[in-house]
Amino acid sequence: SRQLWWGHQIPVWYGPELKDGKPRADGLKAFCAADEADAVALAKEHYPADVAVVADAMAYDAAVSESTAMAASGNDWTAPLHRDPDVLDTWFSSGLWPIGTLGWPERTAELERYFPTSVLVTGFDIIFFWVARMMMMQYAMVGDRPFDTVYVHALVRDAAGNKMSKSLGNVIDPIELVDKFGADAVRFTLTSMAAMGRDLKLSESRVAGYRNFTTKLWNAARFAELNGVFEVDHRTPNATQTVNKWIIGEFARTRIAVDEALGGFRFNDAANTLYTFVWGTFCDWYVEFSKPLFDTEHAEETRRTMAWLLDQTLILLHPFMPFITEELWALSAPTREKMLVHADWATCGAELVDAAAETEIGWVIDLIEKVRSVRGEMNVPAGTKTPLLKLSLDSAGETAWANNESMIMRQARIEALTDSEAAPRGSATIAALGGTFALPLEGLIDVAVERARLEKAVGKLEKEFAGLQGRLDNRKFRENAAEDVIAETEEAASLKAEELGRLRTALGRIEELD
Template sequence: MAMEKTFNAAEAESRLFTAWEEAGCFKAGANAKPQASTYCIMIPPPNVTGVLHMGHAFNNTLQDILIRWKRMQGFDTLWQPGTDHAGIATQMVVERQLAEAGNAGRRELGREKFLDKVWEWKAQSGGTIINQLKRLGASCDFDRTAFTMSGAPGAPSDEADGNFHDAVIKVFVEMYNKGLIYRGKRLVNWDPHFETAISDLEVENIETPGHMWHFKYPLAGGATYTYVEKDEDGNVTLEEERDYISIATTRPETMLGDGAVAVHPSDERYAPIVGKLCEIPVGPKEHRRLIPIITDEYPDPDFGSGAVKITGAHDFNDYQVAKRGGIPMYRLMDTKGAMRADGAPYSDEAVKAQAHAKGAEFTENEVDAINLVPDDIRGLDRFEARKLVVQQITDEGLAVMTTETSTDEDGNEVTTSVPMVENKPIMQPFGDRSKVVIEPMLTDQWFVDAEKVVGPALDAVKGGKVKILPESGEKTYYHWLENIEPWCISRQLWWGHQIPVWFDAEGNQYCAATEAEAQAQAGEGVVLTRDPDVLDTWFSSGLWPIGTLGWPNWSEDTSKYFPTSTLVTGQDILFFWVARMMMMQLAVVDDIPFDTVYLHGLVRDAKGKKMSKSTGNVMDPLDIIDEYGADALRFSSAAMAALGGVLKLDMKRIEGYRNFGTKLWNAVRFAEMNEVYANGAPSREIPQASATVNQWIIGEVAKTRETVDAALEGFRFNDAANALYAFTWGKVCDWYVEFAKPLLNSDDDAIKAETRATMGWVLDQCMILLHPIMPFITEELWGQTAKRDGMLVHEDWPTYGTDLVNADADREMNWVIQTIEATRSTRAQMNVPAGAKIPMVVTEITETNDAAFTANEALIFKLARVESLTKVDAFPKGTATIAVDGATFGLPLEGVIDVAAEKARLEKSLGKLAKELGGLRGRLNNPKFVASAPEEVVTEAKANLQAREEEESKLKDALSRLAELD
C-alpha cells in the first residue's frame, strides 16, 4: 500500500508507543547482545503531583536519546522510571481538595485517616506525569515504575510490595547508630503556612519593596561616649557626644530576640563602647534586656551606621556571629509566624513526643524567650507586631531622626524632623509552594552530620571515578561539599517516611526499624511516643539508585545495574540531589551511584528569558506536541543542548524541525515511487556501488555515523542533532535525491538497481541514526516502507566507519556541490531572476575539475540554472566572478540585470541598516545600559548586532560585485 502523503503524528504516536510497550521493547535487557555490558539511567523522579513542563521534556528527551542509542548498540539497558512522593506539594494538594469539598481537614481527620486520603489521591491522579512522559516517547521500563513511598505503612496493596520505605528506614537506623544522624537545635528555613522546615531549594528569593528603619539602642546606665566620623583623609567631619548606638533593620519585630550589637574590629567610631552594654529599645522599661556590644568581622563599617543587631534565632548571618561569639539565641515566634504566647518548643505534638535533645548546640530558655515578648505583642502576627514595635520605639523618641524640607501654603521652606526610614527594595525569601515569607527559625530538627560522610563523595570526583559535565560543575560541587553544613532531614509534615525514633517521658531516644524493636530497647512498661516528624524528600530520593533496585534485598536481576551509568539532571540540584546521592550511596553500600553526571540549565524562551506565568512566556510541551508532534520538540531539545550552553527554546525552530521530518518523509515517498522498496526491505549489507554519486553518498553516511557517535559519547547532543540535520536534509534529501534522478531514469538496468539499493540503504541509515532523537516518524517509516523482521527500536546500531569513503568520489561530488552553491549564491546576490537560464564562462580550471564538470554537466546546468559553459581567455564586461576550488567561473550579466538599479537598491538597504547598527552599537557602548538592563535584553541586543553586521557584510560584498560589472 502506498505511503500517505504526510506523517500524521497525532494518530501515529499513541499507536506506535502502544506497540512498543506491548512488544516489551523497553524492558530491562531488551535487545541486549550476549555478554553485553549494562547501561542504566535513573530518571530524576518528578513530583507525584507534577505535570510535564519544558524542563521535564528537555531532560527526559536527553535521557531517552542515550537509552535508545545504547539499546540499539546492544547494551543491557535499564531506564528506571518513578516518582517522588513530594511531601509538602502532595500534602498541600490533598488538604486543598478536602477544603474545596467541604470535608474535615487534616487535623480533624487525624494522621491515619488523612494518609488514607493521600493514598486515594495518589491512586487516582498520581500517575499523570508518567502518562505524559509516554507522550514524549520516553522509553522507560514502565513496568518497574518506582515510588519513594512504596512499602510504607498504610500503603494500599498495589504499593505495599515496594521496598523503598524499608530501605529508607534501614539507612536512617544504621546512620543513627553510627553517629551520623543526630537531633539538634539549629537555624532552618521555616514555612509559617505549612508549619515545617523546608530546604533552600524550596525558597524563592524575590525582590520586593521594603523599608530600612534606623533606631537607637541606649547605652546602659546613661553612659556616653564621643562619636567621631572622619573622611578618607582622616579629617573629622562629625564629632558629638552620644548615649546610644544606632542600628538599621528591615525586620524590627526581631529586635526582641537580639543577643548583641556587633561592630567591625577596625571601626574606630565604636571603640570606646566595645564590651559595654546597651538596651533593646522596645517593651516595658522594667523588663528590657541589656545586650553587649561586640566585635565581629561580619559588619560592614561602610554600610549604614556600621553597627548590626545580632538576632541569632532569626537570621542566618546573625546565627553564625552568635555561634562564634557564644551569644544567646531566643526564638520569638510560634510555628505560624506569630509572636510567641506560650512555652511550646515548636508544636503541640512535639510537646507530647519530644523533650529537649541531648547534645544540642544551644539550649533555649523557654521562659525567658516568652518574657522577651511584651504582653501587647504576644500572639500578634509578625507583620502586625512589626508595626507596633516601630510605633512604640518612635513614640519613645528612640528612632533616629532626619530632616525633610517642604514648602508651606505661603511658599516658605519648612524643615521638619522625621524618623529615618529608607524605602528600598529588599530580597525576601518566599516559600515556593506556600507563597508566604519564610522565617529563619531556631528549632529542634534531625540532621545528618554531613562532614563525616562527605569525604568519599569528594574523592570520587577528584579521583576521576565520577565525571561531572560540564567541568564547571565540578568546581561548584567541590565548593559546596568542602564547606558543607549539617543537613536538616526532618519535616513537620504527615506525608512522608515517619522518623523511626521513639521517646520516653524523660526524652531518651530509641531508634529502631519497628516500634517493637524500640520497645525492646526501652524495656517493658516504658511508655514510648514516636517522633511525629517525617524525613525530608531529599533524604529518601538520595537513596533513589539503590532503593529502586531492591536494596537491601539485592537480586542478580537488579544489582547488575548498580552502579548506574549516566545521570542527566539540572544544575540547580547538583548539591540537593546529586551530591547527596553520592554521599548516601557511598555511606550505605560503599560504591558510587553513577559514573557520569550531565548537568544542564533551565529551559528559557527564545530570548533567553526565564519562563514564568507572570511574564506569560510559559510553553506547555503537550501543546507543542499536539501542534508539531513529539519528534519536533525532541529534535529541538537535542539541538539546543550544547554542553554548558544557554537553553533557548524557539517555536520557529520547533516548526522547522517538524518540516525537517516532512522533508525526510518526502524523500522516502520519492524512493517508494521509484520502486526502491518494490522487492521488500533494503539489504542491511553495505551496497557495492560503481556510480560516483552512490559511492559518494555511502561515504557521507559513514562520516555522519562517526560524527554522531563521537558527539553522543561526549554528551554533545547539539552536535549530533546538527550533523544529522545537515546530512539528512542537505546531503540526502537535497543533493542525493537530485543526483540520483538521472540514474533512476537511466536505460542501464544495472545502474538503476544499484541506485535503488543504495538509496534504500541510505534512507534506512537515516532512519536508524535519527531514531534516538526522532523515534516516532522513523519507526513509522521503517514499518511503512517494507515488511521488516523487527521494529526499528531494536535495530542494530551501525558500526561502519570512514573506510567506506571513496576519496575520488568524495572530492568530485563535494566539488560539484560547491560549484552549484557558489553559482546560486552569486545569482541571489546579483538579484538574477530565478527562472532565467544564463550561460556560464570559465577562464581557468584544473584538469581534474574539468573532468568532474563534464561528468556532472547535466546536474550542474539543471541545479544552477545554467544553459552552457564556454572557456574564454578573459571575462567579458559585466561578468560576475565565481571562484571555487581549482576553477574560476563567470556569469555574464549584461542585459540580464539593471546594474544601476541594483546598486541603488543595495545602497538604500545599506543606509537603512547603518541606522539600525548605529542604534544597537550606541546601546551596547553605553555602560549604564549594559549594567542595568536585564541579561536577556543585553544578550538579544548583542545577537541583533551580530546579525545586522553579517547582513551588512553580505550587502557590501554584493555591492562590490556589482562594481566589478561596470
C-alpha cells in the same frame, strides 16, 4: 510536604519524659531506631515500666493521661509509644533512589545486576540537594558509588531567557507543544539546543522549524518510494557511480561524528550533525543528484544505495525522533525482521569514504552554491537560465565538469558553458577550485530597480551595524551586560557585517553595468 504518603516515615518514636521515675504529660522522650522492635527495646531500657505502642498522637494523649494518673496513685503504669507521623524531606527519599528503585534493602536480582548505575542525568540546580546526597547515602547504606558519570543538562527557559514561572505567565506546556507540532519535533528541538553549560531558550518557532525537518525526512522517504526504493531486498551498497560513492562516504563520516558526540555527551552536536546531513546532504543534494540516475542502467544500484542510506539514517535518527523513524522503518521495506528500536546500531566507518568521489562531488556542490549565491545577491529571476563563462580550469575541474555537466547545469540554472579569455564588464566572477568562471549579468536584471533595492538595503544594514558596533564599543555595556547578551550582540554584529559585505559587492557589480 511532611505528610506525603510516599515519603520515608521519620524513624522516631515518642514516649513521656520521666520525673522522679514517673511519667510526665508535658514532655516527650525521643527514641530513634531502625524499626519498631528496636524502639520498644530502647524504651524498655529507659522506663521502669512496661511499654506499649499506640496507633497515633490522639491515642497517645489518652494513654499518657492514664499512665500519669496510675503512677501518681502508686499503681503499675505502662509507658505509651507512638511513631512520628511525618516523613523525612523529599531529598532524603530521593537520595535513596539508586538502590530504592531496585528493591533495597532486599538483595534483589535487579540490585545485583543494575547497581551501581552508569549515568545520572540532572539539572545543575539540584546537584547539592540530590546528587551529593545520593553519593553520601549510597556509600553509607551499601558502601558503593551510585553511578560513574553525572550529566548536568541545561535548564529550559522561555525565548527571552527567563526562568519559566506561573506568576510570569511564560510557562510553555510540553504537552501542548506535542499536540501542536508532534513529539518528534519537540524532542529534536530540545536535543539540538542542549549544549552543555548553556540554558535552553525555548520558543514555539524553534519547534515549528524542526517540525519542518520531520516533513523533509518524510518527503525524502516518499521520493524513495516513488522510485522503487522500498521494494529493494538486498540493501548492501556496491556503488560504481561517483554520486553513490560520495553519499556512502558522507554517511560514514556522519556516523563517526554522531558517535563521537554521543560518547562525549554532546547531544546537541549529534542532533545538529544529523540535521545537516539529512536536510542538506541527503535531501537537498543526493535526492537531486540521484534523479537522472533512475533513468539509466545505474537505477538499481542507486535504489540499493538509497535504500541502505535511508535505513542507516533512520537508525541514527531513532533515539532523537522515535515515532516518525519507526513508522518509516515499517513502511520502507517489503518486510522487517524486527522493529527499528531493536535494530543494530550503524557501525560503518572511514573505510567507506571514497576520496576521489568526495573531491569531485565537493567541487560540483561548491560551484553550484556559488552560482546560486551570485544569482540570489543580484536578484536574478529564479526561473531564468543564465550563460556561464569559463575563464580557466585545470584538468581535475574539467573532469568534474564533464562527469557532472547535466547535474550542474540543472541545479545552477545554467543555459550553456562558454570559454572566454576575460570576464565581460559587469559580470560576477566565481572562483572555483582549480579555475575561474564568470556569470554575465547584463540583460538579466533591471539595473535601476536593482540599484535602488541594494542601496536601500545597504543603508538599512549600515545603520543596524553601527548601532550594534556602538554597543560593543561602549565600555559600560561590556562591564554591565550579561555574557550571553554580549555574545548575542557580537554574533549579530558579525552577521550584519557579513551581509553588508555581500550587498556592497553586489552593488559594485550593478554600478559596472551603467
